Amino acid sequence: MIKFLKLYEKIGIFILIVIAGVFLAIASPNFLKTDTILNIITQGTYGAIVGFGMVLAITSGGFDLSVDAVVALTSVFLSILIPNIGIPSAIIISVIISCCVGFLNGVIITKFGVNPLITTLSMATIIRGVSLLIANGKQIPISETRFSVIGTGKLLGIPIPIYIMVALFIIFYLLLNQTSLGRHISAVGSNESAARISGLNVTFVKIMVYVLVSFTASINGVIRTSQAMIGIPSMAPGFTLLVITITILGGTSLSGGKGNLIGAVFAGIFISMIYYGLNLIKVEYFYQLLSVGLVLIFALFVDGLRKRYLEAARIKGIKV
Amino acid sequence: MRYAKIAFIAVVCLVLILTVSFLGCKKEAAVEGGGMAVTTYANASDITIGFSLWTMQFTFFQNVEKGVKDACEDLGFKYVMIDQNSDATKMVQDINSLVGQKVSGIVVTPVDPGAIGPAVENARQNGIPVVCADIGKSGPINALMISDNFKGGQLAAEFLASKLNDTTKPLGLGNLLPQWTYARQRGEGFLAKALELGYDVAANIIVQNPSAEGGFDTMQQILSAVPDVAGVYFCSGREAVGAAQAIQASGKDILSVGYNGDPEEFQAIKDGVLNATILQEPYFIGYRSVEILAEILLEGKFYENVEVPVDVKLVTPENMDAIAAEILKKTGNSAFPE
Amino acid sequence: MDDFRFRKVKQNLGVFWGNFGLPLIFIIIVVVFSLSNPSFATRYNILSNFGFAAYVGIAAIGMTFVIMTGNFDISIGSMLALVAVLGSSFMPKTGGVIGVLATLAIACSLGFINGIFVTKLRIPAFITTLGMLFVFRALAFIYTNNVPVYISDRFWLYIGNGKLFGVIPFPVLLMGICYLAAYLVLRKSPVGRYIIAVGTNARAAALSGINVDNIKILVFTLLGLFVGISSIVNSANQGAANPGLMGQNFEFQVITAVVLGGTALSGGNGSLGGSLIAALIVTFLGNGMGLMQVNSYWQLVATGLVMIFAVSLNKLKFYLLGQGEY
Numbered sequence A: 001m002i003k004f005l006k007l008y009e010k011i012g013i014f015i016l017i018v019i020a021g022v023f024l025a026i027a028s029p030n031f032l033k034t035d036t037i038l039n040i041i042t043q044g045t046y047g048a049i050v051g052f053g054m055v056l057a058i059t060s061g062g063f064d065l066s067v068d069a070v071v072a073l074t075s076v077f078l079s080i081l082i083p084n085i086g087i088p089s090a091i092i093i094s095v096i097i098s099c100c101v102g103f104l105n106g107v108i109i110t111k112f113g114v115n116p117l118i119t120t121l122s123m124a125t126i127i128r129g130v131s132l133l134i135a136n137g138k139q140i141p142i143s144e145t146r147f148s149v150i151g152t153g154k155l156l157g158i159p160i161p162i163y164i165m166v167a168l169f170i171i172f173y174l175l176l177n178q179t180s181l182g183r184h185i186s187a188v189g190s191n192e193s194a195a196r197i198s199g200l201n202v203t204f205v206k207i208m209v210y211v212l213v214s215f216t217a218s219i220n221g222v223i224r225t226s227q228a229m230i231g232i233p234s235m236a237p238g239f240t241l242l243v244i245t246i247t248i249l250g251g252t253s254l255s256g257g258k259g260n261l262i263g264a265v266f267a268g269i270f271i272s273m274i275y276y277g278l279n280l281i282k283v284e285y286f287y288q289l290l291s292v293g294l295v296l297i298f299a300l301f302v303d304g305l306r307k308r309y310l311e312a313a314r315i316k317g318i319k320v
Numbered sequence B: 001m002r003y004a005k006i007a008f009i010a011v012v013c014l015v016l017i018l019t020v021s022f023l024g025c026k027k028e029a030a031v032e033g034g035g036m037a038v039t040t041y042a043n044a045s046d047i048t049i050g051f052s053l054w055t056m057q058f059t060f061f062q063n064v065e066k067g068v069k070d071a072c073e074d075l076g077f078k079y080v081m082i083d084q085n086s087d088a089t090k091m092v093q094d095i096n097s098l099v100g101q102k103v104s105g106i107v108v109t110p111v112d113p114g115a116i117g118p119a120v121e122n123a124r125q126n127g128i129p130v131v132c133a134d135i136g137k138s139g140p141i142n143a144l145m146i147s148d149n150f151k152g153g154q155l156a157a158e159f160l161a162s163k164l165n166d167t168t169k170p171l172g173l174g175n176l177l178p179q180w181t182y183a184r185q186r187g188e189g190f191l192a193k194a195l196e197l198g199y200d201v202a203a204n205i206i207v208q209n210p211s212a213e214g215g216f217d218t219m220q221q222i223l224s225a226v227p228d229v230a231g232v233y234f235c236s237g238r239e240a241v242g243a244a245q246a247i248q249a250s251g252k253d254i255l256s257v258g259y260n261g262d263p264e265e266f267q268a269i270k271d272g273v274l275n276a277t278i279l280q281e282p283y284f285i286g287y288r289s290v291e292i293l294a295e296i297l298l299e300g301k302f303y304e305n306v307e308v309p310v311d312v313k314l315v316t317p318e319n320m321d322a323i324a325a326e327i328l329k330k331t332g333n334s335a336f337p338e
Numbered sequence C: 001m002d003d004f005r006f007r008k009v010k011q012n013l014g015v016f017w018g019n020f021g022l023p024l025i026f027i028i029i030v031v032v033f034s035l036s037n038p039s040f041a042t043r044y045n046i047l048s049n050f051g052f053a054a055y056v057g058i059a060a061i062g063m064t065f066v067i068m069t070g071n072f073d074i075s076i077g078s079m080l081a082l083v084a085v086l087g088s089s090f091m092p093k094t095g096g097v098i099g100v101l102a103t104l105a106i107a108c109s110l111g112f113i114n115g116i117f118v119t120k121l122r123i124p125a126f127i128t129t130l131g132m133l134f135v136f137r138a139l140a141f142i143y144t145n146n147v148p149v150y151i152s153d154r155f156w157l158y159i160g161n162g163k164l165f166g167v168i169p170f171p172v173l174l175m176g177i178c179y180l181a182a183y184l185v186l187r188k189s190p191v192g193r194y195i196i197a198v199g200t201n202a203r204a205a206a207l208s209g210i211n212v213d214n215i216k217i218l219v220f221t222l223l224g225l226f227v228g229i230s231s232i233v234n235s236a237n238q239g240a241a242n243p244g245l246m247g248q249n250f251e252f253q254v255i256t257a258v259v260l261g262g263t264a265l266s267g268g269n270g271s272l273g274g275s276l277i278a279a280l281i282v283t284f285l286g287n288g289m290g291l292m293q294v295n296s297y298w299q300l301v302a303t304g305l306v307m308i309f310a311v312s313l314n315k316l317k318f319y320l321l322g323q324g325e326y
Helices: A002-027 A034-059 A067-085 A087-111 A116-135 A145-152 A160-178 A180-190 A192-197 A202-228 A239-249 A261-280 A285-316 B002-028 B059-075 B088-100 B117-125 B149-164 B181-197 B212-225 B237-250 B263-270 B282-299 B320-331 C002-036 C043-068 C076-094 C096-119 C125-144 C154-161 C170-188 C190-200 C202-207 C212-238 C250-260 C272-291 C296-314 C316-321
Strands: B048-053 B078-083 B105-108 B130-133 B143-147 B171-175 B201-206 B231-234 B255-260 B276-279 B306-310 B313-315
Touching: A002 A261, A002 A285, A034 A067, A034 A160, A034 A180, A034 A202, A034 A239, A034 A261, A034 B212, A067 A087, A067 A116, A067 A202, A067 A239, A087 A116, A087 A202, A116 C250, A116 C296, A145 A160, A145 A202, A145 B237, A160 A180, A160 A202, A160 A261, A180 A192, A180 A202, A192 A202, A202 B212, A202 B237, A239 A261, A239 A285, A239 C125, A261 A285, A261 B212, A285 C125, B048 B059, B048 B088, B059 B078, B059 B282, B059 B320, B078 B088, B078 C272, B088 B105, B088 B117, B088 C043, B088 C212, B088 C272, B105 B117, B105 B282, B117 B130, B117 C154, B117 C212, B130 B282, B143 B149, B143 B282, B149 B181, B149 B231, B149 B255, B149 B276, B149 B313, B171 B181, B171 B212, B171 B237, B181 B201, B201 B212, B212 B231, B212 B237, B231 B237, B237 B255, B237 B263, B255 B263, B263 B276, B263 B313, B263 B320, B282 B306, B282 B320, B313 B320, C002 C272, C002 C296, C002 C316, C043 C076, C043 C170, C043 C190, C043 C212, C043 C250, C043 C272, C076 C096, C076 C125, C076 C212, C076 C250, C096 C125, C096 C154, C096 C212, C154 C170, C154 C212, C170 C190, C170 C212, C170 C272, C190 C202, C190 C212, C202 C212, C250 C272, C250 C296, C272 C296, C296 C316
Parallel strands: B048 B078, B048 B105, B105 B130, B130 B143, B143 B306, B171 B201, B171 B231, B231 B255, B255 B276
Antiparallel strands: B276 B313
8 A cells, every 4th residue: 555655645646647648548539649648748837847947946845937928038039039140049148048037036036035936926026028029029930841840840759848848858857856056955945944054055056956947948949939930929828827737737746845846747747738628529618617627636535545545554664 | 702702793793784785785786777977079180989808818819909099090099008918807996996096988898898897887877988808708898790600610511522422421629728718619510511511420529738839639539530521610719720730740631710810810721721811800899899889989879789790701712812801901900910 | 341232233224224224225226316317306206106006005904904914915906806796787776975885894804804814714714815816816717707897986996096286196195094094903902902903923812811712813804904905005196906816916915025124034022113114115115116217127127136135124124123034
């Protein structure tokens, strides 16, 4: 039982995916097709990629509400830069500019002591305004067709965004579990003053975290822009909420210190599966919203039960 | 004990105030008559037009704004604009603040047409005529300029039918988020016409993320739900452009129609990505709204709940250049992205 | 000796800034706007802004309580819409006062449900309310089938649009009463002490005999009540209840106001007055920039900058008082 519960912590969402998959396979003849499943996974990667960054932010005890604006900023810069300096340098420069947003977030949070929620929320407003100013309120189509490969291309029959997600997952997994920065992030998240006393450079760790969040958001911006082939300053409305939902559903604890990256992947796929699948079987939008909310509450209620069971077992003296 | 006393006094005060104010409100009920008293002006230069706009973030509304602004310049009015920032609460606040500035007439493009009632009533009680520039209205206003969204949807269905010429082929619809109730008719017109022509709209999916990349996602969903879909219609231009990209990526030959006539759609039609779009006339809507106010304020002409339907047009690769030239001539705006 | 005196001065400054910093920022904003635009400082404009501040301001009271106990509620935007559509659709049957009271009862029960989920099912508040954000919105859509409910009841409309003696908007009075009542609850009643105790240290509070769960349920119910009042004011302002468009971004506006007002998200003591002034700052800022004809894109940038600036100024007191890592 305990073993199962330990496993459930890592892959609990996977069980939900299987249940939902079986249900949808019965309900819709179009569900069990390679294309559909690949599309669902691809649409899951968008949230999951930024989810990686958000996992780090929440692990470090912070929060980032500016990701949707960063996606838009990246998209605007890409659309302006690509005709002028070519695709690769345009991507690099836009990503670097977006990382600067994260840097600013980090500096304001650590140096001015402003609460991360307010900082990133205000920053989202500022960045939206800046994107609109840069694009002069216009939407800028991109005519360089080669650019669309990133978002829509396939390698060995698998869409490229999936490869990008896997690569980022490996990088972030190693970062969180194998490097000193990763350990410091957890340390800062579980007890900031203790981390400070033991000599950690908390400021640096936090700034790095926000830079990484913006980095993931800008990667998402690159993928999305290459799919839509247009730079939109009002891109990705409401995306932050999706990312937070995915991160939380993925099992990252809001109290900080414990991140779950693989959970974010599964949660991303699961959320995309709900919307995609319910659209396949023609469920009305209202009921889609309802089911996302109920699933969220239910999944985390079960997770809470699991934690309490483990806690009780620990008190009884069973080795957990 | 002291606490209980204070609480008691507070409750008594509350009840008293509520009673007094309720009595006040009974008395205040004004007589609802037909029309309103408008002060007319002799000089155009004394007139200030206040404009409350949904948001400056979308091309459509930018063009409405340009129309209003140009009209004010041409007619010699002063011009004040407040951006609602897509927030219905701010919209109400903005209209009230325009009343406070004692503007002569108000043009409003409401984010929530259902929510302008009391604010417009307040403006009209102060003798300020109100014209809604597109979207819709609630309660009495002076005039409403409204795009014929139902016809737009019908045009899209007719276009797809004429190109496909085969009623066995299924169609797809990328609908708008449910809160944008005003534009529901774009989808309804399409569904009605498709039914009339004998086509089956096999997928009717709401674009959950109202942006180009959201259209891309929804198109993938339509392709999964109806693998042999032959034509799709998206109720918003940005979404249609994204959807057209998804069609290209899938390598299938599917007709796509958008709505709005934004520059990126013209570009997409030119590039052969999108097949057609329904053109609205935001500039004209804005311009004409001010002209109506001018008629009311300068000539004292009577306008009460007048609905001015604004025609929509189908833009195809064939007539695209002619329409673009016409837009350039009328508005000074290029129909294509700069 | 000099060092000591310097510290004393610094401390006094800190206390002063802690008490008057935010009002000062508010006054500066009002003065700047009054100087730049003659139609800003008119009685009508100032009063109607106070009225519109009630939308965020009243709900901020409840949110202050909830945040003081170390919790969080991001479902209030959806709750606002659900309460408005439910209440306004009962209205024609029940009529004025009863309808309003019933609406408030519904609002309380929605908050109560949140509270039960948080305490009895032990789902963290953020997650519960994140789920409820979807659920409430979906229920509002389903209940109305996405048709806005128009409000014709005169009493209901009066709450949002009425003017006392033809001058003072009724929401201003309502907001005043709410703040007065909340102040009495927080500072003069045992309940207030319990709330603060739970927020400061829940375990210690439990050990000293306070029923922590009940206090948490109470604050969520209170939040529901205040959101209900905001909801009535807002839907009356708009003359209709729209299931999809009401309360968009409301949760973040309210949380911003509370945090700007100086209540720490980690819980503990909070400042009701701060929340009120923060709500006023947000409202006046939007109105003033509109009057000044600031380009809408720059408005976004300026709003964000002012928020960050105001919160960091608010933190100045910790620096001056030498508390914490400012």
